Amino acid sequence: MQAQAELHYKVRWRPRGGHPGHHPSTHQGGGLEFRHLVPLANAPDPRRFDVRASLRDPFGQIQVRVYQQTSAIPVFALVDLSASMRVGGARSMLARACEFVACLGYSAARSGDAFGLVACADEGSAPLYNPPSANPAAAWAAAQALGAAAPPGRDARGLLAATHLLGARRALVFLLSDFQLPLALVEQLLAALAHHDVVPVLLEDGAATARLPDWGLARVRDSESGQQRLILLRPGYKRRVREHARQRREALQALCLRQGRAPLVVDGPFEADHVTRYFLG
Amino acid sequence: MSFGLAQPLALLALPLALLPLVFHGQRVQSVAALASLPPDPWSTAADWMLRGVATLAALALVLGIAGLYRAEQVVERIGLGAQVVMLIDSSGSMDRPYVTGNRGTSRAAVWGTYRSKGQIARELLAEYAARRPRDMNALFMFSSHPIPVLPLTDKPAAIQAAIEAGTYERGLASTDLGAGLIQALEFFKDQPFSGSRIVLLVSDGSAVLTIPVQDHIRNLLEKYRVTLYWLYMRDQHSPGLQPGRNGEIAPEQQVHAFFSSMGLPYRAYPAEDPTALKRAIAEVDRLQNLPIRYSDVLPRVDLSGGCYLVALIALALTLGARVVEVEL
Numbered sequence: 312m313q314a315q316a317e318l319h320y321k322v323r324w325r326p327r328g329g330h331p332g333h334h335p336s337t338h339q340g341g342g343l344e345f346r347h348l349v350p351l352a353n354a355p356d357p358r359r360f361d362v363r364a365s366l367r368d369p370f371g372q373i374q375v376r377v378y379q380q381t382s383a384i385p386v387f388a389l390v391d392l393s394a395s396m397r398v399g400g401a402r403s404m405l406a407r408a409c410e411f412v413a414c415l416g417y418s419a420a421r422s423g424d425a426f427g428l429v430a431c432a433d434e435g436s437a438p439l440y441n442p443p444s445a446n447p448a449a450a451w452a453a454a455q456a457l458g459a460a461a462p463p464g465r466d467a468r469g470l471l472a473a474t475h476l477l478g479a480r481r482a483l484v485f486l487l488s489d490f491q492l493p494l495a496l497v498e499q500l501l502a503a504l505a506h507h508d509v510v511p512v513l514l515e516d517g518a519a520t521a522r523l524p525d526w527g528l529a530r531v532r533d534s535e536s537g538q539q540r541l542i543l544l545r546p547g548y549k550r551r552v553r554e555h556a557r558q559r560r561e562a563l564q565a566l567c568l569r570q571g572r573a574p575l576v577v578d579g580p581f582e583a584d585h586v587t588r589y590f591l592g
Numbered sequence: 593m594s595f596g597l598a599q600p601l602a603l604l605a606l607p608l609a610l611l612p613l614v615f616h617g618q619r620v621q622s623v624a625a626l627a628s629l630p631p632d633p634w635s636t637a638a639d640w641m642l643r644g645v646a647t648l649a650a651l652a653l654v655l656g657i658a659g660l661y662r663a664e665q666v667v668e669r670i671g672l673g674a675q676v677v678m679l680i681d682s683s684g685s686m687d688r689p690y691v692t693g694n695r696g697t698s699r700a701a702v703w704g705t706y707r708s709k710g711q712i713a714r715e716l717l718a719e720y721a722a723r724r725p726r727d728m729n730a731l732f733m734f735s736s737h738p739i740p741v742l743p744l745t746d747k748p749a750a751i752q753a754a755i756e757a758g759t760y761e762r763g764l765a766s767t768d769l770g771a772g773l774i775q776a777l778e779f780f781k782d783q784p785f786s787g788s789r790i791v792l793l794v795s796d797g798s799a800v801l802t803i804p805v806q807d808h809i810r811n812l813l814e815k816y817r818v819t820l821y822w823l824y825m826r827d828q829h830s831p832g833l834q835p836g837r838n839g840e841i842a843p844e845q846q847v848h849a850f851f852s853s854m855g856l857p858y859r860a861y862p863a864e865d866p867t868a869l870k871r872a873i874a875e876v877d878r879l880q881n882l883p884i885r886y887s888d889v890l891p892r893v894d895l896s897g898g899c900y901l902v903a904l905i906a907l908a909l910t911l912g913a914r915v916v917e918v919e920l
Contacts, residue, residue, distance in 0.1 A: 396624075398622050489625075491625035519920075523920060524920075526918075527918030528913055529917060529918055530619065530621065531622070531623045531629065532620045532626075533623065533625060533627075534622045534624055535625070539620060540626060541616070541618070541635055541639035543632065543634050545634075548632055551632075552629060555629075
């Protein structure tokens with residue numbers, strides 16, 4: 312069995328939780344980051360006694376250093392389960408999302424963060440929900456559950472309703488989708504998740520349009536609406552498809568940037584280092 | 593122009609032609625989102641064109657099975673030339689050897705060993721008809737009773753076939769030249785006078801015309817304004833049309849005398865004269881080439897072959913569309 316790759320992430324905000332972890336937080340406690348000095352009476356921990364500050368104090372009070380601890384944050388994977396994610400079988404976006412979730416869950420457990428999974432498609436359907444847990448086995452189970460998730464949905468509107476499952480604490484949310492959604496829905500979704508730190512993970516196959524044959528006929532069916540159309544492929548049309556995809560991606564990028572973060576584009580096979588570069592690079 | 597069907601019941605299959613509008617029969621491939629493929633009018637046009645072609649194929653097949661035909665129709669045509677009624681004597685005397693070309697072939701006249709007058713006559717007529725393809729010709733045969741073979745037509749193939757048809761068997765015993773002539777002349781009855789009318793009599797003239805018959809013939813020739821040509825087939829032992837020195841009278845001489853004495857347009861062409869046919873043709877040429885209005889019957893045309901051809905092309909197109917399908 313291949314060793315599970317590990318990815319690293321960091322957040323630019325300070326979590327509030329007291330549960331120790333890897334992320335600099337606002338919680339004072341046993342960390343390395345100096346915060347301020349307080350009289351011993353306010354922080355009765357003589358181990359942090361600061362000699363120079365105490366001597367300098369005009370009132371002769373004994374000063375104690377206070378540090379900020381690093382805390383754990385909840386990490387969520389919010390996965391779009393709409394039918395478009397399943398197109399392509401073993402190479403589908405959902406398969407890639409499973410790899411991502413497995414790696415993310417493992418890495419979160421290694422960082423001491425609790426990892427939870429919310430996957431959803433239609434509005435009416437019950438979302439797949441694994442509550443946050445620091446157990447690495449739970450992350451593994453989550454990826455397995457995602458692979459065996461319920462039949463594909465027609466759209467991704469259920470994600471909107473499922474956002475409350477993420478809880479009230481600010482969390483790092485990876486929104487995994489191919490973003491073949493109406494841009495209005497993406498905007499609504501990002502607005503509903505504004506409380507959290509959302510990393511839109513754009514799963515795409517950029518080579519797909521390049522792979523299109525120059526000439527030919529193809530009858531295609533939309534995986535979600537079931538609508539069918541005949542496509543008369545020709546070089547001019549291919550150019551238009553590519554241009555269309557580029558424009559859509561730009562619009563999506565702009566939208567995500569407005570909501571805080573640029574999308575993390577996973578083009579082709581999933582690589583953990585790619586995610587790490589997104590956060591640290 | 594009207595159309596008909598040989599097997600109208602096959603039209604029950606006609607609703608099948610609507611199938612391509614519902615089913616396309618192509619391999620369907622799932623794509624993540626149709627929105628990623630911008631709308632394309634050419635693709636839409638190709639889609640409907642393919643469905644149309646498939647519908648056309650089904651339609652053409654059903655019509656082909658139903659046996660579509662264009663019904664026979666009567667058209668009015670305008671021909672040029674003369675209206676010629678060929679009146680061929682097919683009596684037994686025409687089976688006798690012709691005056692030239694039979695010397696030494698046989699002592700006794702055995703059928704098949706010599707060239708008969710009838711055969712020569714038909715060769716001459718065929719040549720005549722071939723040289724004047726724009727004339728309208730009718731064909732009558734007579735021996736004891738006149739037999740209409742072909743009504744007035746300008747179709748060379750039909751005329752040649754009608755002339756050819758008489759060459760195979762031998763004629764009947766009796767000859768009634770009068771009845772034949774009268775019948776041929778009556779053919780012009782109630783027909784608009786729209787061109788020169790000619791009766792081309794091809795006979796050896798070995799017949800007797802009684803006085804009433806002679807009167808009748810003269811009246812009809814005058815009434816219908818018909819020119820009479822006689823392509824005279826001379827017998828091996830006949831003295832010819834001109835009376836001999838010793839005053840004997842052959843039947844053809846009597847007939848010739850009667851025709852000549854009518855005071856109506858008449859000409860005799862002894863066929864043994866190699867220029868006779870040429871002169872006859874020149875004579876007809878000299879007569880005015882008036883336009884002839886007549887109605888012609890076009891035969892029914894079977895269109896199912898064309899239907900199958902259309903279906904074949906349409907099916908080939910749909911098959912081609914299937915072949916150029918690609919995987920995305």
